[in-house]
Amino acid sequence: MVRERIEELRRQLELHNFKYYVENAPEISDFEFDAMMRELQELERAHPEFADPNSPSVRVGSDLTAEFQTVKHRYAMLSLGNTYSLDELHEFIARIERETGPTDYVCELKFDGTAISLTYEHGRLLRAVTRGDGVQGDDVTANVRTVRTVPLRLRGTGWPDYFEIRGEILMPYASFDRLNAEREANGEQLFANPRNAAAGTLKQQSSAVVAKRGLDCTLYQLAGDDLPFTTHWESLEKAREWGFKVSDAARICRSAAEIDAFIEHWDTARRELPFPTDGVVIKVDDFAVRRQLGFTAKAPKWAVAYKFKAEQAMTRLDSVSFQVGRTGAVTPVANLEPVLLAGTTVRRATLHNAEQMALLDIRPGDMVYVEKGGEIIPKIIGVDLSQRPADSRPFEYITVCPECGTPLVRYEGEAKHYCPNQGGCRPQIIGRIIHFIRRKALDIEGLGEETVELLYENGLVRNVADLYDLRAEQLAPLPRLGEKSADNIIRSIERSKQVPFQRVLFGLGIRFVGETTAKYLAEHFRSLDAVMKATREELVEADEVGGRIADAIIEYFAEDENLQIIRRLRDAGVQFEAEARELASENLAGRTFVVSGKFSRSRDEMKELIELHGGKNLAAVSGNVDYIVAGENMGPAKLKKAEKLGVKIISEEEFFAMIEGGGPVEKAAQQELF
Ligand code: IVH
Numbered sequence: 074m075v076r077e078r079i080e081e082l083r084r085q086l087e088l089h090n091f092k093y094y095v096e097n098a099p100e101i102s103d104f105e106f107d108a109m110m111r112e113l114q115e116l117e118r119a120h121p122e123f124a125d126p127n128s129p130s131v132r133v134g135s136d137l138t139a140e141f142q143t144v145k146h147r148y149a150m151l152s153l154g155n156t157y158s159l160d161e162l163h164e165f166i167a168r169i170e171r172e173t174g175p176t177d178y179v180c181e182l183k184f185d186g187t188a189i190s191l192t193y194e195h196g197r198l199l200r201a202v203t204r205g206d207g208v209q210g211d212d213v214t215a216n217v218r219t220v221r222t223v224p225l226r227l228r229g230t231g232w233p234d235y236f237e238i239r240g241e242i243l244m245p246y247a248s249f250d251r252l253n254a255e256r257e258a259n260g261e262q263l264f265a266n267p268r269n270a271a272a273g274t275l276k277q278q279s280s281a282v283v284a285k286r287g288l289d290c291t292l293y294q295l296a297g298d299d300l301p302f303t304t305h306w307e308s309l310e311k312a313r314e315w316g317f318k319v320s321d322a323a324r325i326c327r328s329a330a331e332i333d334a335f336i337e338h339w340d341t342a343r344r345e346l347p348f349p350t351d352g353v354v355i356k357v358d359d360f361a362v363r364r365q366l367g368f369t370a371k372a373p374k375w376a377v378a379y380k381f382k383a384e385q386a387m388t389r390l391d392s393v394s395f396q397v398g399r400t401g402a403v404t405p406v407a408n409l410e411p412v413l414l415a416g417t418t419v420r421r422a423t424l425h426n427a428e429q430m431a432l433l434d435i436r437p438g439d440m441v442y443v444e445k446g447g448e449i450i451p452k453i454i455g456v457d458l459s460q461r462p463a464d465s466r467p468f469e470y471i472t473v474c475p476e477c478g479t480p481l482v483r484y485e486g487e488a489k490h491y492c493p494n495q496g497g498c499r500p501q502i503i504g505r506i507i508h509f510i511r512r513k514a515l516d517i518e519g520l521g522e523e524t525v526e527l528l529y530e531n532g533l534v535r536n537v538a539d540l541y542d543l544r545a546e547q548l549a550p551l552p553r554l555g556e557k558s559a560d561n562i563i564r565s566i567e568r569s570k571q572v573p574f575q576r577v578l579f580g581l582g583i584r585f586v587g588e589t590t591a592k593y594l595a596e597h598f599r600s601l602d603a604v605m606k607a608t609r610e611e612l613v614e615a616d617e618v619g620g621r622i623a624d625a626i627i628e629y630f631a632e633d634e635n636l637q638i639i640r641r642l643r644d645a646g647v648q649f650e651a652e653a654r655e656l657a658s659e660n661l662a663g664r665t666f667v668v669s670g671k672f673s674r675s676r677d678e679m680k681e682l683i684e685l686h687g688g689k690n691l692a693a694v695s696g697n698v699d700y701i702v703a704g705e706n707m708g709p710a711k712l713k714k715a716e717k718l719g720v721k722i723i724s725e726e727e728f729f730a731m732i733e734g735g736g737p738v739e740k741a742a743q744q745e746l747f
Contacts, residue, residue, distance in 0.1 A: 075116060075120055075123070076123055078116065079113065079117065079120070079123050082109055082112060082113040082116070083125070083129055083130075085109055086109055086110060086129035087225065087226060089106055089109075090132070090221060091224070093106070094221040094222045095222055095224075095317075110129070110130065110133075113128070113129070113130050114133070115657070117130055118682070118685065119657040119658065119685070119686075120733070121674070121732070122729055122733065126218070127197055127198060127218070127225040127226060128225075129225065131215075131218045131219065131225070131280075132218065132220075132284060133219065133281065133284045141211035141212055141213060141276070142211070142212045143210070143211060143212070144200065144202045144209060144210060144211070145208065145209045146190060146202065146205075146207070146209060146210065147296075148237060148296040149208055150188060150205075150207045150210070150239065151368065151371060151372050151373060152207065152372055153354065153372050153373070154369075154372045154378070155352070155378040155380050156378070156380070157379070157380050157382060159333065159336070159379075162329075162332070163329050165355075165377050166178075166332070166355075169357065169366060169374075169375070172365070173362050173365055173366065175327075176357055176358070176359060176362050177304075177325055177326070177327055177357075177358040178325070178326045178332060178355050178357060178358060179306055179309070179323055179324070179325055179326075179357075179358045180323065180324050180325075180332055180335040180336075180354070180355050180356075181293055181320060181323045181353065181354045181356070182320055182323075182343070182346075182352075182353060182354070183350055183351055183352035183353055183354045183378050183379075184240075184241035184243055184291055184320075184348070184349075185241075185243070185267070185268050185349040185351040186241040186242050186244065186268055186272075186348075186349070187204075187241065187242050187268065187271050187272040187275060188203070188204040188239065188240075188242075189201055189202070189203060189204075189217065189239065189240060189242045189275075189290065190202050190204070190210070190237050190238075190239050190296075191217070191223065191237065191238050191239070191240070191292075192235070192236075192237050193227060193232065193235070193237075193238070194234065194235050195234055196226055196227040196232055197225065197227075198214070198217075198218065198223065198224070198225050198226075199214075200212060200214050201214045201216075201217035201223070203275065211276070213275050213276070215280045216275055216277060216280045217242070217290070218280070219280050219283045219284035219288075220242065220283075220289065221289075222289055222291075222317075222318040223290045224315065224316035227315040228314070228315055228316040229314045229315050229316070231301065232311075232315050233297050233300060233301065235297065236295060236296065236297035236300065237295070237296040237297060238294070238295050238296070238312060238317065239292065239293065239294040239295075239296065240290055240291050240292035240293050240294070241290070241291050241293070242271050242272075242275055242288055242289070243267070243271055243288065243289045243290065243291060243349070244267040244268075244271040244286070244287070244288055244289070244348070245289055245347045246267065246347055246348065246349070247287070247347065248267075248286060248287030248288070248289075249264070249266075249267040249270050251287070252264065252270060252286055252287075253270075255587065255588065257398070258399075259585070259586075259587040259588075261585065261587065266349070267348070267349045268349065274288060278617070279589075279616065279617055281589070282589055285589075289318070289348060290318060291318050291319070291320050292312055292318060292319055293309070293319070293320070293323075293354075295308045295312065300360075302360065303359065303360055303361065304360060305356055305357075305358045305359075306323075306358050325358060326355075335353060336353050336379055339353060340381055343381070351381055352378050352379050352380035352381050353378070353379045353381075354376060354378050354379075355376065355377055355378075355379065357375035357376065362375065363375040383444050383445065384414055384444070384445055385414075385442055385444045385454070386412045386413065386419070386442070386443050387412075387440055387441070387442055387457065388409050388410045388411075388412035388419075388440070389409065389410040389438070389439070389440055389441070390407055390435065390436075390438065390439050390440075390441050391409060391410055391437065392408045392437050393406065393407060393408070393424065393430075393437060393468065394408060395471060395475045397474060397476050397492055397501065398500070398504060399500070399501055399505050399507070399508055399582060400491070400501070400582075400584055401491040401493060401494075401495060402489045402490075402491055403471075403474070403475075403481060403489060403490045403491065404423065404424075404425070404426070404489070405423075405424040405425070405426065405430060405470075406422070406423060406424060407421060407422040407424050407435075407441070407453055408420070409421060409422060409441075409443065412443065414445050414451060419443055421451075422443055422450065422452055422453050423450050423452060424453065425488070426489050426490070427488075427490060428488055429488075430468060430470065431470075433453065433455065434467065435453060435456055435468060436456075436461070436465050436466065436467065436468045437468065438461075438462050438465055439456045439457070439461055439465070440456070440457040440460040440461075441453045441455065441456050441457070442456075442457070471490075474492035474494065474498060476498050476499050476500055477492065477494050477497055477498040477499065479492055479493060479497075479498065481493075495634075496634055499529070502529065502535065503522075503525055503529055505536070505537065505582050506525050506529075506534060506536070507525055508580065508582045509537040509540075509580040509582065510540075510569075510580075511580070513576065513579065513588055514576050514577075514579050514580030515569040515572050515576065515577065515580045516565075516572060516576070517540070517562075517565050517566055517568075518561070519558060519561040519562045519565050520562055520565070520566075523553075527551055527552070527554075528543075528548075531551060533547060533548075537580070537638060537642070538637075538638045538641035538642050538645070540566055541566060541641070541642065541645035541647075543562070543566065544563070545559040545560055545562075546559075548562055548563070569647070570645065570646045570647055570648070571648070572647075573595075573648060573651070574595050574600070574648045574650055574651045575592045575594075575595035575596070575651065576591070577642075577647055577648055577649065578591040578595055578604070579591035579592075581629070581635075581639075583625055583629045584625040584628075584629070585621060585622045585625045590622060593615050593617045593618065593677070594612075594615050594618065594626075595651050596615075596616075596651070596677065596681070597614070597615035597616070597677060598615065599651040600649060600650040600651065601639070601643075601650070604626065604630075607626075609627060612626055612627070615677070616675060616677050654684055654685060656685060656686065657686055658685075658686045658687065658732070659686070659687040660686045660731060660732055660733070660734065661683060661686040661688030661731065661732065662687035663687075664688050664689070664699045665688070665689045665698050665699045665700070666683050666688055666689070666690055666691065666698070666699065666700050666701070666702055667690070667691050667693065667694055667700075667711075668680060668690070668701075668702045668704070669701060669702070669703060669707045669708065669711050670703055670704030670705050670706050671704045671705040672702075672705075672725050673725065679702065679725075682732065686732050694711055694714045694715050694718065694720060695718070696718055696720075698715075698718075698720045699720070700720065700721050700723050700728075701720055701722045701723070702723055702725065703722050703723070703724060704725060
């Protein structure tokens with residue numbers, strides 16, 4: 074019964090996933106889709122024995138740590154020759170046609186992401202591997218499975234039993250903007266462009282994080298022995314039928330003039346695309362002609378990339394100003410004489426940090442080159458020294474905070490300067506409050522950035538705990554507020570006391586503790602007290618928490634001012650404990666467990682399963698423990714201790730059987746079950 078339902082849900086979800094993400098023609102509402110997905114996830118969670126690595130639920134990822142294995146490509150992943158010049162491109166075509174006579178080309182967009190090779194066996198996704206050095210790459214299958222446009226099972230018929238398909242993992246601009254906004258709010262380093270963000274995301278350790286980043290995948294090349302096609306065009310059409318996302322920008326071009334027209338069109342039209350491109354790829358269509366042309370050591374002789382020029386402009390650097398963020402990080406910003414670049418007027422550009430500025434020897438008054446390449450924020454790529462004024466002096470970076478005058482500091486391993494005056498520096502104080510009230514944190518509606526500034530100017534708030542002392546009659550007389558808004562604000566502050574613990578933890582604004590880390594910390598420790606008491610060793614046991622994050626957490630709770638704020642928030646009634654879980658069964662009720670070693674899922678997931686079925690987790694082996702669930706590589710010391718104390722040791726399979734049945738099954742019976 075359960076198994077059939079799981080299968081049916083998987084089939085339905087796969088179909089609607091394809092309709093939504095690949096065909097852009099959804100047939101059911103998001104609500105219905107989410108409800109089915111939730112049902113599937115719940116069934117799979119409570120029935121781990123029906124797990125399938127290609128279930129549509131993997132699209133949401135897991136927090137299993139992926140240690141990437143290096144895999145040799147069966148067919149090398151070559152690069153492409155490239156050119157910025159139409160003359161060179163015409164020469165390339167002339168050379169081909171001297172050798173083979175007139176032939177057809179397929180022109181495609183050159184997608185600006187990171188290359189991926191997908192292997193399918195019997196119509197199911199077997200592996201996804203990065204380009205690496207072209208000969209071998211990293212196995213990133215778990216992460217790629219979360220990308221909605223990658224089919225896990227193929228549609229239609231006629232696919233070879235074994236083949237590879239290559240393409241690009243892309244981060245659309247919308248996902249990129251969202252990701253960077255989030256990172257900025259969390260005081261994390263921004264990704265310079267969608268390409269870096271896509272590549273960085275693929276190498277994430279947690280596929281649950283990958284799942285949320287909104288990656289996309291476009292395919293453009295098949296590889297295999299005896300592919301059943303004679304032309305590239307045909308292979309693209311088939312790939313589309315099998316459920317792959319294949320760009321519909323591709324065209325067959327029969328002459329240099331047609332290729333030129335394709336390039337000319339996309340050099341401007343690409344600005345309207347929702348994802349980044351950096352050129353056009355021109356490929357010989359006919360496989361027989363391709364074979365005739367062959368390869369150089371590095372690249373095929375039958376294809377070339379024509380790259381679009383990044384648009385540049387020259388303008389004057391008027392002055393440099395400095396922004397101080399919520400975490401105290403200082404960013405230098407170039408104020409430019411306005412200049413038109415790639416369709417928009419550019420007035421400001423980031424200068425990154427002191428080192429970058431020194432490297433380019435940038436000085437106010439200089440004529441500078443501004444470029445808007447793949448990057449969203451324009452950058453200064455150089456200085457025209459011939460136009461430098463005679464009285465110009467090297468730029469001296471600031472040594473004190475432009476907002477509060479405190480001497481700036483540099484932390485080891487960080488390029489930026491920081492203002493350490495957390496408690497007294499205006500943009501940091503206001504920034505922290507704004508972070509706290511964000512939708513993803515305490516979600517205090519009616520309180521925007523301007524209102525927070527207003528409250529600060531009027532001496533009503535100095536930290537987030539002050540919000541909970543506000544009274545409507547203090548707010549009503551302030552400009553732009555009035556009684557109605559004042560009441561709304563107070564009501565929404567009141568409501569924020571119900572916001573779950575994980576969002577409160579995120580809202581505190583501990584350095585490096587973003588939304589996801591806060592969620593993992595809350596799941597692992599379940600209360601603020603437990604997080605505060607945890608040692609560095611205990612902190613890094615939570616998923617996604619490394620030494621750097623653990624140190625930042627310890628540092629945060631070592632500050633008296635923070636402890637006071639926490640005490641006041643607690644008194645106000647803000648949630649400092651995770652909600653109790655709804656049980657999936659009571660099959661483990663009254664029993665205590667220690668999980669140790671490696672399992673087919675992460676340890677935190679195993680612990681969650683224990684609680685989900687009514688059991689209790691204990692941290693260390695003692696006489697109070699009923700069972701040790703032993704995975705691979707369980708420490709020998711623990712094993713010895715358990716044996717000495719007479720604690721029962723069970724395998725992962727026996728554990729799953731307990732979840733199903735109520736008691737650990739005997740070894741013989743278990744053979745039949747699995
Ligand atoms: S074909 C042997 N087609 O560009 C030919 N590549 O500079 C293999 N790329 O590594 C590549 N869009 O990551 C091809 N439509 C497209 C492409 C494309 C982007 C990337 C790909 C490749 C790099 C070569």
